[in-house]
Amino acid sequence: MTTAANVNDITQPFRLVDGITPVAGRPGRPRRRPESAFGDKAYDSRTVRGELRQRRILPVISRKGAPNIxxxxxxxxxxxxxxxxxxxxxxxxxxxxxxxxxxxxxxxxxxxxxxxxxxxxxxx
Structure with missing residues (x-):
């Protein structure tokens, strides 16, 4: 996704996840969302984690102040x-x-x- 230079990254993960197109390959219904989402400490917030869980996506995000995963x-x-x-x-x-x-x-x-x-x- 391309945004303006002054847009904060924390506002974009939901648009990015919702914009994923179906991925074909295996027989059956194509996947529309990933199993997990990886992020660095900039994306550590309850809102981001909660929204990803609502979409049934496992958030793998490093916590601020904690050692890296x-x-x-x-x-x-x-x-x-x-x-x-x-x-x-x-x-x-x-x-x-x-x-x-x-x-x-x-x-x-x-x-x-x-x-x-x-x-x-x-x-x-």
Whole structure:
């Protein structure tokens, strides 16, 4: 989801979870929501945890002031690595486009380039 720069992240998890499209693959009804949601300490609040539980999603969120959840860093590495790969395209590290459609188009193009490079590297 693309938001303005001054929008607080804590307001977005519900829109993000509700916007998940059905994921096909296995026989039967496609899944519409994840089993669990991972988050860092910025998302630690009773509201977020309660809303996720109402949607039957297990919140795996580090608590403020407590040690980090063991193994969560390994899962967060995938997210951080993705950001690092996308930030090699300077146009995405800072959003300059006023129109969301343009930014999303550049994002899709850069994801395609990253995947293409990975596939090319794997074949050689």
């Amino acid at each position: 063991k193994g969560l860093g390994r899962l967060r590495y995938v997210v951080e690595q993705t950001f690092a790969l996308l930030h090699q395209f300077k146009r995405l590290s800072v959003r300059w486009e006023r129109r969301v459609e343009l930014h999303n188009a550049f994002l899709a193009l850069s994801c395609s380039i990253v995947c293409w490079r990975r596939l090319k590297k794997a074949r050689s």
